[in-house]
Amino acid sequence: MIIRERAIKYGDNVNTDVIIPARYLNTTDDRELASHCFEDLDKDFKKKVEERKIIVAGSNFGCGSSREHAPLSIKASGVKAIIASSFARIFFRNAINIGLPVIASIEASNFIQDGDELEIDLSSGKIKDITKDKIFEVNPLPEFIQRIIRSGGYVKFTKENIRK
Amino acid sequence: MSDKNKPQTIAQKILAYHCGRDHVSEGEIVNAVVDIVLGNDITLPIAIEEFDKIGTGRVFDKEKVVVVPDHFAPNKDIKSAQQCKFIREFARKQEIKNYFEVGKMGIEHVLLPELGLVLPGNLVVGADSHTCTYGALGAASTGVGSTDVAVAMATSRLWFMVPKTIKFIYSGSLKKWITGKDLILYTIGLIGVDGALYKSMEFSGPAVNKLSMDSRFTMSNMAIEAGGKFGIFEVDGITEEFLKPRSDGNYKIFRSDQGAEYEKIYNINCSDIELQVAAPHLPSNARNASDLSNVTIDQVVIGCCTNGRIEDLRIAAEILNGRKVDGNIRTIIIPATQNIYLEALKKGYIEIFINSGCAVSTPTCGPCLGGHMGVLAEGERAVSTTNRNFVGRMGHPKSEVYLSGPSVAAASAVAGRIATPEEVM
Ligand code: SF4
Numbered sequence: 001m002i003i004r005e006r007a008i009k010y011g012d013n014v015n016t017d018v019i020i021p022a023r024y025l026n027t028t029d030d031r032e033l034a035s036h037c038f039e040d041l042d043k044d045f046k047k048k049v050e051e052r053k054i055i056v057a058g059s060n061f062g063c064g065s066s067r068e069h070a071p072l073s074i075k076a077s078g079v080k081a082i083i084a085s086s087f088a089r090i091f092f093r094n095a096i097n098i099g100l101p102v103i104a105s106i107e108a109s110n111f112i113q114d115g116d117e118l119e120i121d122l123s124s125g126k127i128k129d130i131t132k133d134k135i136f137e138v139n140p141l142p143e144f145i146q147r148i149i150r151s152g153g154y155v156k157f158t159k160e161n162i163r164k
Numbered sequence: 165m166s167d168k169n170k171p172q173t174i175a176q177k178i179l180a181y182h183c184g185r186d187h188v189s190e191g192e193i194v195n196a197v198v199d200i201v202l203g204n205d206i207t208l209p210i211a212i213e214e215f216d217k218i219g220t221g222r223v224f225d226k227e228k229v230v231v232v233p234d235h236f237a238p239n240k241d242i243k244s245a246q247q248c249k250f251i252r253e254f255a256r257k258q259e260i261k262n263y264f265e266v267g268k269m270g271i272e273h274v275l276l277p278e279l280g281l282v283l284p285g286n287l288v289v290g291a292d293s294h295t296c297t298y299g300a301l302g303a304a305s306t307g308v309g310s311t312d313v314a315v316a317m318a319t320s321r322l323w324f325m326v327p328k329t330i331k332f333i334y335s336g337s338l339k340k341w342i343t344g345k346d347l348i349l350y351t352i353g354l355i356g357v358d359g360a361l362y363k364s365m366e367f368s369g370p371a372v373n374k375l376s377m378d379s380r381f382t383m384s385n386m387a388i389e390a391g392g393k394f395g396i397f398e399v400d401g402i403t404e405e406f407l408k409p410r411s412d413g414n415y416k417i418f419r420s421d422q423g424a425e426y427e428k429i430y431n432i433n434c435s436d437i438e439l440q441v442a443a444p445h446l447p448s449n450a451r452n453a454s455d456l457s458n459v460t461i462d463q464v465v466i467g468c469c470t471n472g473r474i475e476d477l478r479i480a481a482e483i484l485n486g487r488k489v490d491g492n493i494r495t496i497i498i499p500a501t502q503n504i505y506l507e508a509l510k511k512g513y514i515e516i517f518i519n520s521g522c523a524v525s526t527p528t529c530g531p532c533l534g535g536h537m538g539v540l541a542e543g544e545r546a547v548s549t550t551n552r553n554f555v556g557r558m559g560h561p562k563s564e565v566y567l568s569g570p571s572v573a574a575a576s577a578v579a580g581r582i583a584t585p586e587e588v589m
Contacts, residue, residue: 013357013446017554021561022533025206026236026243028213040561060358060391064554065533066293068210068309089362089393090293094309144193144323155214158315162220 001122003080003101004130005053009114012058014041016091019062019070033073049077054120056112057084062091071095081120083127085109096145097154103127108136122149171421173329174396175364178304178418182287188326190425196324198228200282200305201316202290204272205233205244207309208251211291214314223258224320230262230281230290231255232272235529240536270501270527273297273385273469277377278501280410284399284417289316294469294551296392299384300377301407302399302417304364307388327393328427329420330360333369336435341585343479344379345471345549345569347372348386349440351432353450361391363427366420368398371434377406378475382569385470386551389447439584441547442567445555453572456582463546464495464577465558466570467525468532471549472500474507476570481513483574483585489521490580496538498525522577534559547576 018041020033027033038045055074061084062070071094074082081101095102101122108127112118116131125138140146151157168187172180180188182196201223203211208231215223223229231251236244255263262281264270273294276282282298288305289295291313298305308322316322332351352359365387372380380397387395397403399417407413439453466472466480477499489495497517499505505527508514517524531538532550540546540559546566548558553565566582575583 015554017533017552017557021556022206022235022535023539026241026247028209028247040556060361063357063391064293064552066207066291066295066307066309068207068291068311071309072210086358086361088358088391090307090309090388093312097309097311142193142325148323154311154315155217158218158319162218162319 003054003120005080005118006051007054007056007112007114007116007118008048008052009112010041010055010057013060013063014057016062016064016067016070020067020073025067025069030072030076033069034076037073037077049079052115053078053080054118055079055082056109057082058109059085061087063088066090068094068098071098071100075100083108083112096148099149099153103138105136105138171423173364173420173424174302174366174398174418175304175327175329175394178285178287179324179326181285181416190326190328192326194324194326195321196287197320198289198316198322199286200228200230200288201313202230202232202272202276202288202292202295203313204235204292205237205248205251206235207291207313209247210310211313211317212250212254214311215317218314218318220318223317226259227261229258229260229317230276231260232264232269232275233266234269234271234527235533236535237269237528238266238526268502271469271472271529274472274500274504277301277381278503280407283407283411283415284403285415289313289322293388294385296387296395297381297385297469299387299394299396300380301403302397304394304396306393327362327364329364329366331366331368331426331429332432333429334367334371334432334434335369336371336433338371338434339438341439341571342437343475343569344375344382346437346440347434348383349442349447349450349567350437352386352390352448354430355390357389357446357448358391360387363392364394364396365390365392366396372397373400376475377402378473381473382470386447389551439569439572441572441582442553444553444564444566447551447553447567453568453582453584459566459582460545461493461547461576461581462544463538463540464493464573465531465538465546465548465550466573467498467500468550469500470551471570472498472504474504476549477504477508477513479570480574481516483571483589484520484522484578485516487520487578487588489577492580493577494538495522495577496525496531497522498530499527501527531558533557547573547582549573
C-alpha cells in the first residue's frame with residue numbers, strides 16, 4: 001500500500017482534547033466529528049486537509065483520553081496516515097484497530113517540514129520525502145498487528161478468526 | 165538462565181496468568197482473557213456499533229461487562245440523552261448485571277472498586293483512559309478504545325503487548341496536607357507526560373506503604389498522564405482491609421519477583437515534596453503551590469475519579485469549615501459516588517460545603533472534561549482536583565486549568581487565588 005500526499009506538521013503532545021474536544025463527543029457520526037477535528041489546535045486544519053493528507057507530528061501524539069473519536073475524526077477528515085516521533089499507546093491501538101496507518105519515526109518526524117510531499121510504502125516500511133529527496137527506513141510493525149491491518153481492522157480480523 | 169525462569173514483574177505475571185502461561189516476555193504480543201470490560205456513555209455507543217458487526221449477538225459474560233453512564237449524565241443535552249438511551253437499551257437487551265443508572269451511578273473508576281467489582285490480580289480493560297486507576301488494587305488494568313471493548317465484549321479476549329516496567333520507590337515522610345495527588349503530580353513533573361509511555365509503573369516504598377487506599381487510587385489514576393499502561397501497587401494490609409467488606413477473599417495476589425528487570429528505578433524522597441500544582445497546559449507542569457500564589461482564579465472544582473473520594477472531601481471540609489468561599493469564586497464539589505455523597509452527608513461535610521458557599525452536585529464527570537456543571541468561559545481560570553489540564557479541557561480553548569489536590573483547591577476557593585491551607589487557616 002503506497003500513500004503519496006503532502007504533510008501537515010504539528011508539535012509534541014498533540015492530545016485528544018485538541019484533536020476532538022469533549023464537547024463534541026455526544027455523537028458517533030464520524031463526519032460530524034471530522035467537522036470539529038483539530039479546531040482548538042489549528043483553525044485552518046479543514047482547509048489544509050483538502051490538499052494535504054499526512055499528519056507529521058512530534059512525540060506522544062494522541063495522548064489523553066481513550067476516545068476512539070480522535071482517530072475516527074482524523075480518518076474521516078481524509079487523512080491517510082500519521083507519522084510521529086512517538087504515539088500515546090491508546091491512540092496507537094485505536095488507530096490500528098480502525099485501520100488508520102500510524103508510523104513512529106523520530107528521524108522522519110524531525111526532518112519532514114510542513115508542506116513536504118511524502119510517499120509512504122507501508123509494506124516495506126519506507127518513508128520518502130520527495131520534496132527533499134530523502135528516504136527513511138522504519139521498523140516494521142509486529143506481524144500480529146500487520147495481520148490486523150491487512151484484515152482491515154480489529155473487528156474484521158476478529159470476525160475472520162471466530163469463523164475458523 | 166533460560167527466559168522461562170527469569171524473574172518477572174507483576175505486570176508480566178498477571179498477563180501470563182490470563183493467557184494460561186507461566187511466563188511472558190517484555191515486548192511480546194499476547195492474546196489474554198480479561199476479567200472485566202468497562203464502557204461509558206461516551207465510548208460505549210461506538211463499541212456497541214462495532215460489537216454488532218462482529219455478530220456474536222451476546223456479550224461473553226453479562227456479569228463481567230460493566231456499563232456506567234457518567235460523563236454527560238444526568239443527560240446534559242438531547243444528544244447525550246440519545247447516547248445514554250442507546251447504552252441503556254443495550255444493557256437491558258444484554259441483561260448486563262452491572263449497569264448503573266442515574267441515582268445509583270457514580271464516576272466509574274471510583275464506583276467499580278467501591279463495589280468490589282475489581283480484585284487483585286484481575287486483568288481489566290475499559291474504554292476510558294483512567295481505567296488504570298484499579299492498579300491500586302494490584303490489578304493490571306488499562307484504558308483501551310471502543311473497538312477493543314467491542315472485541316473484548318464479544319470474545320473475552322484482547323491483544324496486549326507485554327510492557328516494560330518502571331519502578332518508583334517513595335521514601336521519607338509526608339509533610340502535612342500532602343496526599344497521593346502531590347506525589348503523582350511531582351512524579352509526572354519529574355518524568356514528563358511521556359515518561360512512562362507504553363510502560364507499567366510500579367509504585368512502592370515505605371512512604372506509599374502508609375498511604376490510604378484513596379491516595380493510592382489517585383496515584384494509579386494518573387499513570388496515564390505519564391503515558392503509562394498500568395500503575396500498580398502491591399497488595400498489602402491496607403488493600404486487604406479495603407477489600408474485606410467487598411469480597412469473599414477469593415482473589416490471586418501477584419508480586420514482582422526479586423531480581424525482576426526494571427527499565428528504570430526512581431528513588432523519590434517524599435520529605436522534600438511540597439503541595440503541588442500542575443500549571444496549564446500539561447499535567448507535567450508541576451510546581452510548588454506556594455510559587456503560584458499570584459494566580460487569580462474564577463472557579464474551583466473538587467471531584468473527579470482522581471479526587472472525588474471521602475479522603476478528599478474530608479480534607480476540603482477541614483479547610484472550608486467556618487470559612488467562606490471568596491466572593492468571586494464559583495466552587496463546585498462533586499462526590500464521586502452516591503455512597504461517598506451519603507458518607508459526606510453523615511459526617512457533616514456537605515453542610516460545611518453549603519454553608520461556605522459551595523455548590524454540591526450529584527456524581528458526574530461533568531466539568532472534568534468540559535461537559536457540563538461548570539464549563540469555563542474564555543479567559544477563565546480554574547483550580548481543579550481533576551487529572552488533565554490540556555487546552556480546552558474544561559471549556560473554552562482560551563480557559564486554563566491548574567491541577568491540584570483537595571487542600572490547595574479548598575484553600576484557593578477561600579483565598580480567591582492559588583493558596584495553601586496555611587494561608588487561610
Ligand atoms: S472524572 Fe474526568 S477523568 Fe475521570 S472518568 Fe470522568 S471525565 Fe474521565
